[in-house]
Amino acid sequence: MAITKAGVRQRAEAAIAIDAVVTEGRSLDWALARADEKLDPADRSMVRMLCFGCLRYHWQLRAQLRMLLERPLKARDSVIESLLIVGFFQLSDTRVPDHAAVSTTVDAARLLRRPKYAGLINAVLRNYMRRNISESEAQDDEARFNHPAWLIEHLRKDWPDHWQQIISANNDRAPMWLRVNGQHMTAAAYQQAHAIDGQLLPGADQALRLEKPAAVDELPGFELGHLSVQDAAAQMAAPWLLAGHPDGVVRVLDACAAPGGKTCHLLELLGADADLTAIDNDKKRLTSIQENLARLGMDATVLAADASKPGEWWNGVGFDRILLDAPCSATGVIRRHPDIKLLRRQEDIHALARRQRQMLAALWALLNPGGRLLYVTCSVLVEENEAVVGDFLSTHTDAREDRVLHDYNIRDLMYDKTPGFQVLPGTQGMDGFYFASLEKVSG
Ligand SMILES: C[S@@+](CC[C@H](N)C(=O)[O-])C[C@H]1O[C@@H](n2cnc3c(N)ncnc32)[C@H](O)[C@@H]1O
Structure with missing residues (x-):
């Protein structure tokens, strides 16, 4: 493998992006968007691969770095620590030949205007290989499980029998799922029509898991609105909310x-x-709703509004169905956003749970008697899920949980949380999602 300028730039940009997450607390999406502005399109996927891997295995790689650095680098040179981690990840988990990994990483220090570190990086990476550091045993749980200690504890408490399964799924790569537009065809028909290499999920007529991720706009029918990218667990929400809806026009609030x-x-x-x-x-995020609606040729009333303050925007006409896909810790989608492990703090969970409770209580008033509200999070934490819904049910006598499951053979795929149901990350390749279906009792 030739050592190209592009290869060096990829390592330097990956180190900058990782440093932005680790030391500035930026999201990886933000950091990658900034990197994209400086990169040729052809270089972006390598930068993504390096960033995802280094953040996924952050604690293990950082512990290995400590074994090799006599003392930490100065705070202003934190990007060099990220660059060393980029070097380790290439040597331990990628097919990049060792010599290419070392020389591109060393040269990246020069591109980062820190040429004085070139010698140190060269020595540390060579030591990493010579001493077989990637095989060294983890010294603590953070390095062993590649999660922060508070989250390991939280998962242990909430999922005493499954926490290791969750952690291991979180450290996997997430597959790409499509939702084939049911107004055009089923996922099976789409797969057959276009000879797509992928897997169907029995019972989920619109879901197709691709064998290999693809550029979505190159998939047949994307521009025509025949498909969207959506995890299969996320695809459970809409049919669940609508099941048994009244005939005629249905008023829905998302x-x-x-x-x-x-x-x-x-x-x-x-x-x-x-x-x-x-x-x-x-x-700003409303634009993406408008773009998706336009691509699919669909129409909805789209408003910038606060779900916890309906008094500011609601016209007083009730809804038959309400979807509350609440902002949450996103601990069910860590595979897709490994930066969550670094950015989220224990105290965030309490604050999120308070917001979720406010939203649920405020939106309940907007639901027609006999109507349904589906409470959804992509969290696996009790505090944001069954604790929110359980307290809500105990204080709202006009609310009851509807425990009838619809579509999919979801009983096999979900854990019964009473109230609600949980899909754990990794189940049939899906993300982690929690669902609770609440009915407003008439009278
Ligand atoms: C989990 S995401 C929703 C994903 C979306 N339902 C989908 O399937 O594409 C949560 C969303 O809640 C929004 N949000 C957060 N607080 C809100 C509030 N008080 N009122 C309305 N939306 C809010 C966030 O901006 C974010 O877009």
């Missing part, structure tokens, strides 16, 4: 809608019977 994945799925299922309002309090 209360935390951006970027609109579930909004569009609801519209695909309802067709002409939809009267859907999609709100989100993040104005």
